[in-house]
Amino acid sequence: MIKMVHRSSIPLHWRLYEPKYKLVGNKCLKCGESFFPPRNICPNCGRKGALKKIVFSGRGTIYSYTVIRTPLDGFEQQTPYVIGVIKLKEGPKIVGQIVDTEIRDITIGKEVKSVFRKIYDDSPSGLIHYGLKWVVIE
Amino acid sequence: MKKVAVIGVGETRFGEHWYKSFRDLAVEAGIKSMEDANLERKDIGALFVGNMSAGKFIGQEHVASLVADHLGFSGIPCIRTESACASGSLAFRQALLSLQSGAYDAVMVEGVEKMTDIIGSQASLALMGAGDQEWEASVGLTFPGLYALIARRHMHEYGTTPEQLAMFSVNNHKNAVKNPDAQFRFEISVEDVLNSPLIADPLHLLDCSPITDGAASVLLATEDFIKKKKIKNPIWVLGSGQSSDTVALQDRKSLTAMFVTIDAAKKAYKQSGLKPKDIKIAEVHDCFSINGLMAIEDLGFCKKGEGGKFIEDGNISLGSTVSINTSGGLKAKGHPVGATGISQIIEIVKQLRGECEKRQVDAKYGLTHNIGGSGASCLVHIFGKEK
Ligand SMILES: [Zn+2]
Numbered sequence: 001m002i003k004m005v006h007r008s009s010i011p012l013h014w015r016l017y018e019p020k021y022k023l024v025g026n027k028c029l030k031c032g033e034s035f036f037p038p039r040n041i042c043p044n045c046g047r048k049g050a051l052k053k054i055v056f057s058g059r060g061t062i063y064s065y066t067v068i069r070t071p072l073d074g075f076e077q078q079t080p081y082v083i084g085v086i087k088l089k090e091g092p093k094i095v096g097q098i099v100d101t102e103i104r105d106i107t108i109g110k111e112v113k114s115v116f117r118k119i120y121d122d123s124p125s126g127l128i129h130y131g132l133k134w135v136v137i138e
Numbered sequence: 139m140k141k142v143a144v145i146g147v148g149e150t151r152f153g154e155h156w157y158k159s160f161r162d163l164a165v166e167a168g169i170k171s172m173e174d175a176n177l178e179r180k181d182i183g184a185l186f187v188g189n190m191s192a193g194k195f196i197g198q199e200h201v202a203s204l205v206a207d208h209l210g211f212s213g214i215p216c217i218r219t220e221s222a223c224a225s226g227s228l229a230f231r232q233a234l235l236s237l238q239s240g241a242y243d244a245v246m247v248e249g250v251e252k253m254t255d256i257i258g259s260q261a262s263l264a265l266m267g268a269g270d271q272e273w274e275a276s277v278g279l280t281f282p283g284l285y286a287l288i289a290r291r292h293m294h295e296y297g298t299t300p301e302q303l304a305m306f307s308v309n310n311h312k313n314a315v316k317n318p319d320a321q322f323r324f325e326i327s328v329e330d331v332l333n334s335p336l337i338a339d340p341l342h343l344l345d346c347s348p349i350t351d352g353a354a355s356v357l358l359a360t361e362d363f364i365k366k367k368k369i370k371n372p373i374w375v376l377g378s379g380q381s382s383d384t385v386a387l388q389d390r391k392s393l394t395a396m397f398v399t400i401d402a403a404k405k406a407y408k409q410s411g412l413k414p415k416d417i418k419i420a421e422v423h424d425c426f427s428i429n430g431l432m433a434i435e436d437l438g439f440c441k442k443g444e445g446g447k448f449i450e451d452g453n454i455s456l457g458s459t460v461s462i463n464t465s466g467g468l469k470a471k472g473h474p475v476g477a478t479g480i481s482q483i484i485e486i487v488k489q490l491r492g493e494c495e496k497r498q499v500d501a502k503y504g505l506t507h508n509i510g511g512s513g514a515s516c517l518v519h520i521f522g523k524e525k
Contacts, residue, residue, distance in 0.1 A: 007271075007276070012272075016272060037272070037273060063393075064290045064291040064294070065287070065290060066283050066286035066287050066338045066339050066340075067336070067338065067339040068278060068279070068280055068283050068338050069335070069337055069338065069339075070262075070280065070282065070337050071278065071280070072263065072266065072275060072278050072279070072280050073259050073260070073263050074278075075278040081278060083278065083279050084287075085287050085387070085388060085393070092388070092389075093388040093389070094273075094388050095274060095277060095279055095386075095387065095388050096277050097277055097278065108290070108291075108294050119276070119277065119278075120278070129276075131276070131277065
């Protein structure tokens with residue numbers, strides 16, 4: 001069976017180390033907009049923009065959410081799982097799993113914070129993918 | 139600008155074609171369109187092939203040459219276009235521009251996708267290639283999941299209900315019964331939709347378009363060519379609009395209004411000199427019911443947020459305010475991604491020619507709306523019986 005082999009590329013995860021593990025993005029000093037993941041060019045200002053690295057606080061609110069019941073390949077063991085669009089305190093939105101919370105307690109507008117978790121393993125002897133998930137703050 | 143019209147159409151039936159390969163489907167559709175227009179291969183200047191992901195679905199790239207080869211067109215310039223689920227309409231627009239530029243007099247545009255040679259979960263992975271691999275697929279987000287996030291937010295902002303979403307699918311199935319080329323030719327009820335399994339809350343199985351094999355082909359020609367060949371019943375391209383937006387859903391300013399639809403429609407309406415109220419038939423991109431609902435808002439058939447009520451009040455059914463997806467739409471006619479845009483155009487052409495029999499609607503103009511991914515690309519085309 002053809003697997004999506006690039007997802008298991010170690011350099012891919014290595015390149016994304018800072019945003020994936022530490023929530024590092026950037027902010028344009030010219031227009032003031034923050035970006036996650038970090039962008040190479042400010043879409044508002046183009047080459048006249050001035051992007052500076054920033055670390056997001058990991059606090060935000062649930063903007064939308066869904067319960068995935070037919071999983072993507074590799075996520076079978078976690079099914080059903082909740083994926084939310086999180087609106088970060090600093091402005092940008094990010095998608096991620098909302099965990100450690102009963103599905104019925106998840107609603108739009110609730111406050112969340114980021115936690116470091118295992119995302120999935122490729123196989124019993126393969127790469128273990130880590131990253132950020134989100135939990136509701138009561 | 140040169141006037142261009144569709145002069146021939148042909149497509150395979152949409153469904154699971156276990157006995158037919160990618161090339162079989164492409165050749166079948168292509169030949170049908172040639173017979174429809176009564177053209178010879180010497181008349182065809184170039185071939186445009188819309189295809190999303192033959193590489194993942196059948197392990198085959200280089201498909202424009204493959205289709206040309208098997209149509210017996212060797213020597214012809216051929217071009218593959220890709221814009222996820224909007225690949226077909228993208229091929230159509232590139233073909234249109236090539237004719238307007240004066241490069242050719244007549245061209246063939248095909249859309250082809252062969253999706254059922256791999257298992258469902260692998261097809262889902264291939265489709266997720268239209269999303270952002272680094273930030274969406276990597277956390278387990280699926281294609282239905284993306285549209286579920288949109289649907290939940292639309293419900294939150296405008297009070298749209300699961301019943302209203304279901305009614306969109308119900309309308310599609312009702313129309314598909316009257317279309318011999320459709321994949322699902324049976325009616326469903328709102329209860330059927332709501333009782334079908336949840337795929338990604340709030341979307342149920344029957345809110346989602348299926349995995350489909352199929353090919354669709356149209357022939358496009360300039361006004362001079364049409365006069366010279368004395369071709370009857372050309373359907374004119376009156377407007378063509380295209381737009382783009384962020385690939386990742388998380389980067390959109392709004393989840394509940396599709397910028398690409400609004401922008402592409404604005405361009406197509408402007409070029410045609412028409413307004414939403416002039417349009418009586420439209421094929422809209424309902425890969426999921428919520429996308430169909432948002433399309434009727436963003437194309438201007440009703441106000442933002444009122445799509446649910448517009449559907450509920452019976453404004454999209456056959457022969458009503460605006461007949462939406464008379465073909466059965468992506469949900470019930472089927473969604474062979476690369477072929478979908480061309481198939482939508484074929485339905486509008488057949489409607490304007492008056493060839494739709496039991497699902498025929500009286501209209502002067504028709505519109506097609508084809509989205510790529512979760513809204514990173516969109517093409518809108520407007521057609522008319524008169525130039
Ligand atoms: Zn800027």
